[in-house]
Every structure is written in structure tokens, then in C-alpha cells.
Amino acid sequence: MxxxxxxxxxxxxxxxxxxxxxWIPINATIVMTWLVSIGIIILAIxxxxxxxxxxxxxxxxxxxxxxxxxxxxxxxxxQKKAKFFLPLMGTLALFILxxxxxxxxxxxxxxxxxxxxxxxxxxxxxxxxxxxGIKGKGLIGxxxxxxxPIWWLAPLMVPIHFIGELAKPFSLSIRLFANxxxxxxxxxxxxxxxxxxxxxxxxxxxTLFIPLFLPPVIMMxxxxxxxxxxxxxxxxxxxxxxxxxxxxxH
Amino acid sequence: MEGHGGVISISWQILLVELASFxxxxxxxxxxxxxxxxxxLENRSNQIKNTFETIEVEKQNIEKIKQDYQNQxxxxxxxxxxxxxxxxxxxxxxxxxxxxxxxxxxxxxxERATAVIEKEKEKAILELKNQTAELSILAASKxxxxxxxxxxxxxxVDDFIEGxxxxxxx
Numbered sequence: 001m002x003x004x005x006x007x008x009x010x011x012x013x014x015x016x017x018x019x020x021x022x023w024i025p026i027n028a029t030i031v032m033t034w035l036v037s038i039g040i041i042i043l044a045i046x047x048x049x050x051x052x053x054x055x056x057x058x059x060x061x062x063x064x065x066x067x068x069x070x071x072x073x074x075x076x077x078x079q080k081k082a083k084f085f086l087p088l089m090g091t092l093a094l095f096i097l098x099x100x101x102x103x104x105x106x107x108x109x110x111x112x113x114x115x116x117x118x119x120x121x122x123x124x125x126x127x128x129x130x131x132x133g134i135k136g137k138g139l140i141g142x143x144x145x146x147x148x149p150i151w152w153l154a155p156l157m158v159p160i161h162f163i164g165e166l167a168k169p170f171s172l173s174i175r176l177f178a179n180x181x182x183x184x185x186x187x188x189x190x191x192x193x194x195x196x197x198x199x200x201x202x203x204x205x206x207t208l209f210i211p212l213f214l215p216p217v218i219m220m221x222x223x224x225x226x227x228x229x230x231x232x233x234x235x236x237x238x239x240x241x242x243x244x245x246x247x248x249x250h
Numbered sequence: 251m252e253g254h255g256g257v258i259s260i261s262w263q264i265l266l267v268e269l270a271s272f273x274x275x276x277x278x279x280x281x282x283x284x285x286x287x288x289x290x291l292e293n294r295s296n297q298i299k300n301t302f303e304t305i306e307v308e309k310q311n312i313e314k315i316k317q318d319y320q321n322q323x324x325x326x327x328x329x330x331x332x333x334x335x336x337x338x339x340x341x342x343x344x345x346x347x348x349x350x351x352x353x354x355x356x357x358x359x360x361e362r363a364t365a366v367i368e369k370e371k372e373k374a375i376l377e378l379k380n381q382t383a384e385l386s387i388l389a390a391s392k393x394x395x396x397x398x399x400x401x402x403x404x405x406x407v408d409d410f411i412e413g414x415x416x417x418x419x420x
Contacts, residue, residue, distance in 0.1 A: 025263040033268060037275045044283035051290050053297065066287055086288060087280035095275060111268075115258055120268035 008107055029114035036098050036111055062094075069093050069234060077242040085241065088128070092121065093234045096176065100226035103184055104219055112229075113180035115173065122169035125237040129168075133244030142244075168240055172233060179229050183222045190215045383407040 009028050017026045024030075047058035055063050069090050073082035096112055103110025111117045134142045148157035387403050 024267055025261070027264060030264060030267050030271070033271050037271060040275065041278055041282070044279055048282055048286045051286055053290075053294055062283065063287065063291070066284070067291070070291075083288065087284040088276060090284055091272075091276045091279045094279070095272065114264075116261060116264040117268045119260065120265050120272055123265075123269065124272065 009109060028109050029111050029117060032102065032109050033099070033111040033117060035108075036095065036102060040094050040098055065093060065097075066090050072235065073238050076238055077245070081242070081245065085238070088124075089234055089238060092125075092237060093230055096121070096233055097226065097230040100180055100230060101223070103180055104187075104222050104226070110180045110184060112176055113184050115177045118173035118177040119169070121176075121233070122173035125172065125240060126165075126169040129240045129244045130165075132241060136245040168236075172236055176229050176233050179225055183218070183225055186218055187215060187222070190218065379411055382411065386410065 009031065013026055013028055013031050016031060020026060043058055044062065047062045051059060066086070070082055070086055073085060073089060076082075077085070099110055099112040099117070102108050103113055130142075133145075136142075137145070146158050146161040147154045148161070150157075383404065386407050387400075390403065390406070
């Protein structure tokens, strides 16, 4: 029951499929991901083409976002690490935010509304978490963390920690994807209701306000959700990595 | 690649393409956005810090210059006061001198005038005395029609003038 992509998007998908279909699988999510990426890159190039000490326009917009992410990170992992991880977290924040918001545009689809995208993002966080965990503490030191403080509890603690670590990317990806998809679904259903109700407008005159006036409200909530989910994803990514790199506390 | 599963479905190919797309985005943004922006932010914070430091130094300089000017002003005020005092003192002395000089000159003038007057008076008295004597002798000789020897006549005149002096001059 995959929702059919809207006409323009479907057209783009078909066209790209003809060109690249032999090598790369193309669907609406991938096309949207590329559109979002290209949009962000253009914004970045526009903003950085004339960097000024007193920011304006696109530069200001990006600076605000980047500084917010940087502040969030500095609070949790210190200035040095924050600077190192800024490109990753900043890209995550930018990509997720734009992806979420673009889903609100009728006719377009949020790339983050597809589980594959969010899994890809969560996977990057997952891999980097453990990579830097091992790099920071050494392989043995890092594995010790799985055993726990009491060695004879290892048979119990190792599976628990193992599942816990696996649950992190799982929850991270599901949370973002489910939020975006459900918002998309709700808007889609309300749009369908308009069509159904308008055919029997005389009968349903009193109830027509539901599909007509609810979408804006859902949209407003949607914007809020987009912002919150972006924050949550980036926040948790920072937390996971900083915990993995920090000294053992539990 | 259409129609694979429902809404919640994982396709490894799509996942890999997404992964690659994101990594490319990460790479591009890292190069074109985060590098320059972090540099800019750093530069800006440095610049702001420098500016504040410069302002602090300038402030101290200004404070010093102000202090200097204040000192100079105080010194000047003191000097001016001294000059005025000096001038006043000199003026006073000159005034005293001038007054003394005038006093002296005035005294001299008065003295001289008094001397002249005294002399004139004496001369007048003498002349008056002589004339009076002659006149008296003439008058007396005519009235009495008898000769009186001259010494007696002068004796008389002297007596008379003495008496007159007592009456008129005093």
C-alpha cells in the first residue's frame, strides 16, 4: 500500500530511473533526498560565497543553526570534541530539518518519512559511536564497558548491554521515521476526506469543516514536530557519542 | 524498483544509496560550509576579544592622558596664582613708593612756600616799621612843634609798634 508519489515527483523518478536505473535503484525517497541535499549544498555555497563578519541572509540562517548545534555539543562533550564532531552533527541537523520540513509541501515527500533514510542516518551514528568509543578507550577498555563492574555478572550484563546498544539506532530511526510518516499519513487522509466530502457536499455540509480546517492545524503541529524531531535526533546522537567516548560512570 | 513492500519496509539497496547520499552531503558540507563557517566564527570571536582588549588598553591610556592634563592644569593654575601674587606685591610696593615720593615732594613744596611767606612777611614788617617811624616822626614833629631828639623819637616809635604788634598780630 505504498502511497503513489505525486505527479511531478513521479515524473522525476521515472526520468531518473531511465537514466540511472541500471546502476542505482531510484524511488521517490531517493529523489527527494537528492533534492534536499542539492538544496542544502546550494544554500551553503550561497551563504559561504561571501562570508562576512556581520552576517546577513543565508549566512545568518546557517550560522544560527550551526551555533545552536555547537552550543548543544559544547555543553555535553567539551569544546575540542564539539569542534571535531560539528560537521557531522551540523549536517545531520540540516539534512533532517530540511527533509522534515519539505514533507509539509504538498506534492513532495519527506525523505525522513522513509525508514530506509532514518536507518541510514542512525547507522552512521551507531558506527561512529562505537568507532570513537573504541578509539577513545581502546578495544579492551571499550569491551569492558559491556561486561559491567562485576565480572561474574558478565553473562547477564553482556546481552543486556548488547541489546541496549542495538536498540539505540533502532529507536533513533523508528522515532524519526514514524513521526514523519504519521504526519504525512494524517495530512493524506485529510486530503482524501476533502475529495470524498466535496462529492456529497450537500449531505456533509456541516462536517466539511473537518477536512478543510484541520489540515492547517496539523501543518502547524507538523512544523513543531519537524523541529522537535530534528532536535531529538541530533541531541541523542550527541549523547550517544559523548557517552561512548567518556570515562565509564556506571 | 517499484512496489517493494509496505510503508514499513527495508530495502538494502535504497538504504545503501541513502547512506552514500548522506556521506557525500557530509563530505561536501564539511568542505564548503563547516570549514569556512567555523573559521569565521573563530575569527569573529577572536576579533571581538581583541577589540575589547584594545578598548581596555585605550581606556587606560585615556585615563593616563587625562591624569597628565589634570596635573598640567593644576601646575598652570599654581603658576598663574604665583604670578598674580607677585604682580600684586610689586604693584603694592610701587604704590607705596609713589605715595612716599609724592608725600616728600608735597612736604618740600609746603616747606618752601612757608619759607617764602615768612621772608615776605619779615620784609613787609620791616618796611612797615620804617615807614611808620618816619611817618610818626613827621606827624609828631608837626603836632608838637618841638623837636625831639631822634633817639627819643625812635624809642617812642618802637614802643608804639610794640603796642601795635601786641594788639594786631596776636
